[in-house]
Amino acid sequence: MTTQTISGPHAVLQAQARWRTAEIAFWLATLLPFVLAPDYLVLASQVAIAALFVLSLDLILGFSGIISLGHAAYFGVGAYTAGLISVHGWGEPLSGLVIAGTASGILGYVTSFIIARFRHLALIMITLGLGLLLQEAANAASWLTGGFDGLQGIHTWPLFGRIDFDLYGYTAYSYALAVLFVVFVAARRIIHSPFGLALRGIRENGARMPAIGAPTHSHIRTIYTIAAVIAGLAGALLSQTTATVSLEALGFQRSADVLVMLILGGAGRLYGGLIGAVVYMVARDQFSGLNPQFWYFWIGLLLIGVVMFLPNGILGGLAFAAERLKSAARKRPPVSAP
C-alpha cells in the first residue's frame, strides 16, 4: 500500500483546481496549426469558433444538466448583431464582439426565466421551439437580416486598428483562439468557484437543492445568461471572420451539431467540448472532401460508435483509461518478482 497522508480537507480541493500539465500541453498544441498546417488556418478558426460555442453548451448541459436543442438561437443573435453593426458602419471587431455578447446575453436572460422552470423532455421542446421561433422571425424580418440570402456587406475593420483579416486566416485564427482562451479561463474559474459547485449540485440532484437552501432557479438563470453571452461571442466571431451571416447561423442543424460535438468529446469536462469540436470539424472537412453529399453518414457512424463504446465521450474514455493504468500501477507490488 502506498502511504496516503491525510492533510486536512483543503489539499484535495486545491489539487482539483490546479492547472495540469496536460492542459498546458493542450493549449500549446493549439498553436501548432500556425507551424504545421498554415494552409488550414481558416478551418482552424472555424474549429476555435465551434469550440467556443460547445464550451457555452457545456456550461449549461454538461455542468448544470440543462439540456438544449435550440442553443443556436444565441449563436445566431450574436452573429447577426455583429454583422448588422458592421453593415451599418461600425466594423471594429472587439467592440462588435462586446455588443454582440450583450445582445445574446439579454436574450439569454429573458428566456432563462422560462428555462429555469422546466427540465428534461419539456426543456428539449421549449429550447427547440425557441430556436425555431427565432429562425422564422429572422427569415420574416428580411428587411433587417437579408432573409434567406443572408446579410450582405459585412466588413470587419483591422484588429486593434492595424492587423488586417487576411485571406489565409492568420488573423482570424489568432483572434478566435485568443477569444476562446480568454473565455475558457473564465469558464474554468466559474467551474471551480462555489457557484460552479452549486451548478454541479443542480446537475446531480436538482430536486434536492431547495432542501439545502439553494435558489436553484436563480442559479440556472445566471449560468444560462452566461452561456448565452458565450454563444453570442462565438456567433460574432463567425460573422466577423467570414464576413457573412445566413439563417443557417440560427438553424436547428447548428443546435444539433453543437450537441453532437459536446457528446462526442464528453460533456461536463470543459476540454471534452473542445476535443469534440476538433474531431467533428476535422472529420466534416475530411469526409465532405471525400463525398460532399454523404458525409453525415460517417458522422452518424462516429456518433453511434462513440456513444456505444465511450459513453462519457472521447475525453471520458481517455480519463477512464488513464485511471485504469494508474490503479494497475498502484496495485502492482513495489518490488515485482520476475
Next chain:
Amino acid sequence: MSATAARMTALSTRGVNKRFGSLVVAADVEIDLPAGVRYALIGPNGAGKTTLINLMTGMLRPDAGHILLGDDDITALPPQARVRRGLVRTYQINSLFPYLSALESVTLAVCERRGVARTWWRPLTAYRDEVDEAYGILGTLNLAAVCHRPTRELAYGQQRLLEIALALAARPKVLLLDEPAAGVPRDESNDLFAAIAGLSRDITVLFIEHDMELVFRFASRVIVMVGGGVLTEGTPAEIAADERVRAVYLGERQRVGAR
C-alpha cells in the same frame, strides 16, 4: 396544554389540510413542537407522516391551514426560503449528489447558507472557513475519513449520515428526519440515533421512525398519526399505554401477518 404552550414553540401547524383527489392526506393537523424537544412521529403506512413533512417544508402546499416557524407564518414561503430560516429536512430515500464527494456536498450546503454560492469569480479553495465547517460537520458524524470519496461510492449507512450532515450544514433550528435509519441494520441504526441524540439542544428534532424501541429510547414525546390526522400525542409511556394506538398498530400487524 398550558404547560407546553408556556415554552417557546419552534414549529406549529394550524388546521393544515391536504387532499390528493378524494384521498385525505392531512386532516386538520394541529401540532406544536416546543423548542429543543425530540419528537417522534409514528403511525401506520399511509398515515400521512411524510406528507406532513412535505407540507411543513414547503415541498407541498396545503389546501388550507398555516405553518408557523416560531412566530412567523411561513405557509407562503418556497422550500429554500424555509431552509434559510432554519427549517430543514432529510429524506427517507437517500437524495444526495452521487458524483460530488461528501466534502463537496456539505461545503455546497454551507456555501448556500452563508450566501456565497452565487460568487463565480473566486475559487472555492479561497473559502477555507466554509470548507473547514463542512469538514467539521463530517467529523462529528464520523465521515471525515471518507470525505473525498464520491457519494455514490459510500456505504449505505454512510450515505444516511451524509443526509444528516447536509441538513446540519444548513444550521437548522428545526430538523425533520424522515426515517433516518431506513434500511440501516439494527446495530448501525443505534449509532445513527446516538448521533442524532448528541445534536445540540438548540435544535428541535422531529423524526419519523417505525422501530418502537428506537422511538422509546430517543424521543421525549410521540405524535401518532392515522389517516392524515393526529390521533394522539404524549410521552412514550403514555403512548405505549394508549389503547387506541395499540389498536391501530395491532390492526396493522394483523394485516401484515396475514400476507
